[in-house]
Amino acid sequence: MSIPAGPVRVPAQVLRLARELGAPGEPEPHLTPVWRNGLGGLTFRVTTGKQLATGNGPRVHFLKHGPLDPETSMAQEAKRLAWAAPHTPVPRVVSHGKDTTHEWLITEALDGLSAVDPRWLAAPETAARAVGQGLRALHDALPTENCPFDWSVHARLTNAAQRGIDVPPALRDAPPIDRLVVCHGDACVPNTLLDDAGHPSGHVDLGALGLGDFWADLAVASMSTEWNYGPGYEATLIEAYGVEPDREQLAYYRALWNAT
Ligand SMILES: Nc1ncnc2c1ncn2[C@@H]1O[C@H](COP(=O)(O)OP(=O)(O)O)[C@@H](O)[C@H]1O
Numbered sequence: 001m002s003i004p005a006g007p008v009r010v011p012a013q014v015l016r017l018a019r020e021l022g023a024p025g026e027p028e029p030h031l032t033p034v035w036r037n038g039l040g041g042l043t044f045r046v047t048t049g050k051q052l053a054t055g056n057g058p059r060v061h062f063l064k065h066g067p068l069d070p071e072t073s074m075a076q077e078a079k080r081l082a083w084a085a086p087h088t089p090v091p092r093v094v095s096h097g098k099d100t101t102h103e104w105l106i107t108e109a110l111d112g113l114s115a116v117d118p119r120w121l122a123a124p125e126t127a128a129r130a131v132g133q134g135l136r137a138l139h140d141a142l143p144t145e146n147c148p149f150d151w152s153v154h155a156r157l158t159n160a161a162q163r164g165i166d167v168p169p170a171l172r173d174a175p176p177i178d179r180l181v182v183c184h185g186d187a188c189v190p191n192t193l194l195d196d197a198g199h200p201s202g203h204v205d206l207g208a209l210g211l212g213d214f215w216a217d218l219a220v221a222s223m224s225t226e227w228n229y230g231p232g233y234e235a236t237l238i239e240a241y242g243v244e245p246d247r248e249q250l251a252y253y254r255a256l257w258n259a260t
């Protein structure tokens with residue numbers, strides 16, 4: 001999972017969908033690959049609009065396209081984005097679809113750069129702090145009362161079993177719920193966007209959003225600092241979230257993430 005370094009072949013389906021974002025008579029859309037995920041799926045930044053040549057007033061969308069994912073679907077992601085949008089900055093859904101092998105999701109661009117953009121890889125302390133603050137803001141903003149989505153340990157174990165994953169017996173009993181929130185569900189650092197000043201500006205990739213203990217997200221967000229920034233930033237992120245680390249909860253939810 002990374003920002004593509006070399007040239008990327010644009011799938012025919014992606015080109016077709018990107019062209020549909022333009023109006024008749026407009027120049028060809030401009031596609032920039034921004035992300036390749038673990039399944040081989042690609043996300044493109046798509047710029048369309050009459051003023052493309054002069055740089056004035058283009059429309060910017062993100063188009064995510066990839067193989068059907070047994071864990072979650074882009075249709076599920078679209079539902080969750082629509083539910084969360086009134087409460088917190090997440091992308092507005094334009095459309096989504098699938099065929100027999102692939103699925104896609106088109107959203108309006110949010111302002112900000114991913115916390116793993118080269119700009120923020122070069123300032124990991126600032127980025128880790130922003131991801132922690134952003135996660136706290138997300139948890140504080142999303143209402144648990146009317147959330148129809150479940151990301152509890154039970155739901156995750158059921159989903160894993162359906163995918164044929166055998167979770168070690170030691171992980172089948174979760175620690176008691178500390179604070180129930182609406183979890184992001186994939187709070188890895190690339191999924192937080194930062195503004196120019198290094199403050200959190202939004203979240204993407206909400207296909208697994210649902211009710212769960214806040215430690216489930218915080219464990220993964222802090223663990224992912226090491227994958228993206230190297231050692232030394234876990235404590236920064238947890239402190240920015242605003243809690244004292246609970247080693248047992250962190251260990252449990254990291255192991256559950258890695259197992260499922
Ligand atoms: N609407 C959007 N606005 C801004 N950036 C976006 C948007 N959608 C996706 N991105 C960028 O594309 C990347 C990949 O999108 P994401 O939904 O996280 O795909 P994946 O499920 O493959 O991780 C994100 O990390 C973010 O940088």
Ligand SMILES: [Mg+2]
Pocket residue numbers: 190191204205
């Ligand atoms: Mg992502």
